[in-house]
Amino acid sequence: MTATDEDRADAWFHALADRTRRDILRRVLAGEHSVSALAQNYDMSFAAVQKHVAVLERAGLLSKRRQGREALASGDVEAVRSVGAMLTELEALWRGRISRMDELLAHPDHTQR
Amino acid sequence: MTATDEDRADAWFHALADRTRRDILRRVLAGEHSVSALAQNYDMSFAAVQKHVAVLERAGLLSKRRQGREALASGDVEAVRSVGAMLTELEALWRGRISRMDELLAHPDHTQR
DNA sequence: ACAACGTACAACTACTTGGTTGTATGTTTT
DNA sequence: AAAACATACAACCAAGTAGTTGTACGTTGT
Numbered sequence: 148m149t150a151t152d153e154d155r156a157d158a159w160f161h162a163l164a165d166r167t168r169r170d171i172l173r174r175v176l177a178g179e180h181s182v183s184a185l186a187q188n189y190d191m192s193f194a195a196v197q198k199h200v201a202v203l204e205r206a207g208l209l210s211k212r213r214q215g216r217e218a219l220a221s222g223d224v225e226a227v228r229s230v231g232a233m234l235t236e237l238e239a240l241w242r243g244r245i246s247r248m249d250e251l252l253a254h255p256d257h258t259q260r
Numbered sequence: 261m262t263a264t265d266e267d268r269a270d271a272w273f274h275a276l277a278d279r280t281r282r283d284i285l286r287r288v289l290a291g292e293h294s295v296s297a298l299a300q301n302y303d304m305s306f307a308a309v310q311k312h313v314a315v316l317e318r319a320g321l322l323s324k325r326r327q328g329r330e331a332l333a334s335g336d337v338e339a340v341r342s343v344g345a346m347l348t349e350l351e352a353l354w355r356g357r358i359s360r361m362d363e364l365l366a367h368p369d370h371t372q373r
Numbered sequence: 374a375c376a377a378c379g380t381a382c383a384a385c386t387a388c389t390t391g392g393t394t395g396t397a398t399g400t401t402t403t
Numbered sequence: 404a405a406a407a408c409a410t411a412c413a414a415c416c417a418a419g420t421a422g423t424t425g426t427a428c429g430t431t432g433t
Contacts, residue, residue: 164273216400224354231347241289241337329430
């Protein structure tokens with residue numbers, strides 16, 4: 148796995164590690180929303196919400212398009228799938244442990260230390 | 261979704277948002293390792309690695325058992341699956357958007373603003 | 374008994390983060 | 404033209420993070 152993959156993963160998980168950002172992501176996956184429309188849902192300043200959106204954007208989890216004075220944000224489901232795929236790879240490592248244990252039971256005399 | 265679920269999600273994603281911790285998790289999912297055995301893989305102090313292990317443990321992504329002077333860590337695949345499930349829920353929201361778009365195409369005159 | 378090993382934790386430092394307010398710039402509406 | 408709206412970004416602050424070194428304590432090997 149290259150360094151940039153790890154960089155992307157850092158950004159993904161960091162972006163997801165805040166409940167406000169997860170909530171924003173849910174909304175923009177369900178449909179396009181302007182930043183100020185999003186901001187009205189939270190008990191914090193517009194600037195704070197705008198920063199959260201920027202974190203999600205830098206992580207590639209959402210993208211914005213300009214329409215007049217509004218910035219319309221929508222979620223990128225492909226990025227979400229990529230994060231899911233990384234979790235699936237972790238599971239595969241665990242399954243590898245299981246198959247090595249099977250191996251151990253099948254050929255005990257070659258696997259001892 | 262309850263507040264504690266969100267707390268757990270905060271801990272999960274925060275724990276995964278560091279490449280050293282992800283690497284540690286890969287190793288302990290593949291098999292049990294002592295903290296000092298893990299530490300030998302990284303160019304940082306033992307104490308730093310021990311802290312990373314503690315973060316993963318607090319997030320419920322790994323558990324330790326004592327054996328003599330060693331603390332053997334192993335990954336919890338069920339927690340990894342729970343994180344994956346959360347991503348799948350996000351995808352489901354996106355699919356909901358698609359079905360609403362289908363709805364829009366099927367009944368355009370009731371859905372205009 | 375003693376030295377070495379493995380772990381845990383406290384205290385400290387440099388850096389990052391999540392929030393704030395204020396300011397600037399462009400777009401609608403009146 | 405002026406007022407209101409939507410966004411972006413800088414500067415600041417309190418709190419948290421990732422690393423360090425040092426210390427303490429139980430376990431293992433000689």
